[in-house]
Amino acid sequence: xxxxxxxxxxxxxxxxxxxxxxxxxxxxxxxxxxxxxxxxxxxxxxxxxxxxxxxxxxxxxxxxxxxxxxxxxxxxxxxxxxxxxxxxxxxxxxxxxxxxxxxxxxxxxxxxxxxxxxxxxxxxxxxxxxxxxxxxxxxxxxxxxxxxxxxxxxxxxxxxxxxxxxxxxxxxxxxxxxxxxxxxxxxxxxxxxxxxxxxxxxxxxxxxxxxxxxxxxxxxxxxxxxxxxxxxxxxxxxxxxxxxxxxxxxxxxxxxxxxxxxxxxxxxxxxxxxxxxxxxxxxxxxxxxxxxxxxxxxxxxxxxxxxxxxxxxxxxxxxxxxxxxxxxxxxxxxxxxxxxxxxxxxxxx
Numbered sequence: 058x059x060x061x062x063x064x065x066x067x068x069x070x071x072x073x074x075x076x077x078x079x080x081x082x083x084x085x086x087x088x089x090x091x092x093x094x095x096x097x098x099x100x101x102x103x104x105x106x107x108x109x110x111x112x113x114x115x116x117x118x119x120x121x122x123x124x125x126x127x128x129x130x131x132x133x134x135x136x137x138x139x140x141x142x143x144x145x146x147x148x149x150x151x152x153x154x155x156x157x158x159x160x161x162x163x164x165x166x167x168x169x170x171x172x173x174x175x176x177x178x179x180x181x182x183x184x185x186x187x188x189x190x191x192x193x194x195x196x197x198x199x200x201x202x203x204x205x206x207x208x209x210x211x212x213x214x215x216x217x218x219x220x221x222x223x224x225x226x227x228x229x230x231x232x233x234x235x236x237x238x239x240x241x242x243x244x245x246x247x248x249x250x251x252x253x254x255x256x257x258x259x260x261x262x263x264x265x266x267x268x269x270x271x272x273x274x275x276x277x278x279x280x281x282x283x284x285x286x287x288x289x290x291x292x293x294x295x296x297x298x299x300x301x302x303x304x305x306x307x308x309x310x311x312x313x314x315x316x317x318x319x320x321x322x323x324x325x326x327x328x329x330x331x332x333x334x335x336x337x338x339x340x341x342x343x344x345x346x347x348x349x350x351x352x353x354x355x356x357x358x359x360x361x362x363x364x365x366x367x368x369x370x371x372x373x374x375x376x377x378x379x380x381x382x383x384x385x386x387x388x389x390x391x392x393x394x395x396x397x398x399x400x401x402x403x404x405x406x
Contacts, residue, residue, distance in 0.1 A: 106154060
């Protein structure tokens with residue numbers, strides 16, 4: 058080998074080392090990727106969703122220091138739930154954690170989970186939503202909206218809560234104005250029970266009840282307790298008409314733009330987050346009933362016979378409403394059949 062050739066190879070080798078060093082340095086100096094994570098709950102770690110969001114942030118940032126940064130925007134800072142979903146869909150927000158209600162305006166198929174009295178307890182709901190049915194439904198949403206569900210959190214069973222008139226039977230619903238989420242299925246449910254459904258955005262519900270714009274609303278116990286709705290309502294009937302869930306949502310293009318190891322990190326972080334959030338929410342529900350009673354609320358537990366009347370009055374009309382909506386929008390009815398079958402199968406497991 059000539060001296061000239063040897064020196065050329067040495068030069069190439071040194072250039073490669075220099076290039077690699079610069080690349081590694083650039084990677085270490087690069088600003089971390091920031092995830093804007095929007096929620097509607099206040100920054101109170103006794104509230105299950107916010108605690109879950111904090112766990113997600115800590116897990117991600119500790120496992121990927123300098124590579125990922127999670128900024129939580131609680132209390133609807135980036136808009137109400139519908140706007141959060143829309144922002145995640147458009148990519149102006151990377152992630153959000155919201156209830157399913159406002160999602161119906163973007164993904165009609167989600168209405169199947171508004172079928173009243175679909176699930177009888179949390180364990181059955183978890184098996185159904187974590188299983189093949191829940192995964193298929195969320196995958197359909199990803200395809201149609203560009204919003205991916207990383208996993209499903211626990212909002213809990215929804216109950217009717219009223220300002221002045223207690224509800225103990227279907228007849229007591231007649232003539233009441235009941236606030237519902239912006240979800241056509243929820244409106245069909247309330248209407249089937251003889252009340253007047255009034256869709257109001259989450260951030261405006263407390264004031265609507267305080268001012269008497271509506272006579273009552275429907276919500277999970279943990280939400281009534283943590284957000285102090287005992288101050289504006291006096292009565293609750295534990296009818297559990299709908300199991301409400303909280304999907305952790307991410308813009309799919311953003312998710313797929315991440316390196317595979319960071320994608321997996323977000324999936325792993327979600328699993329840990331949901332274990333914490335679900336557990337705390339279930340605890341809050343069962344502690345919340347006693348807490349609300351101690352604060353002066355009257356809570357009525359209906360008999361099995363009374364619950365059957367609520368179910369008979371509402372389930373069939375809501376299913377028929379969903380079928381009609383699907384037919385008009387040319388959506389496959391299979392989602393209704395899958396939801397009903399999954400709920401039934403999950404009771405046997």
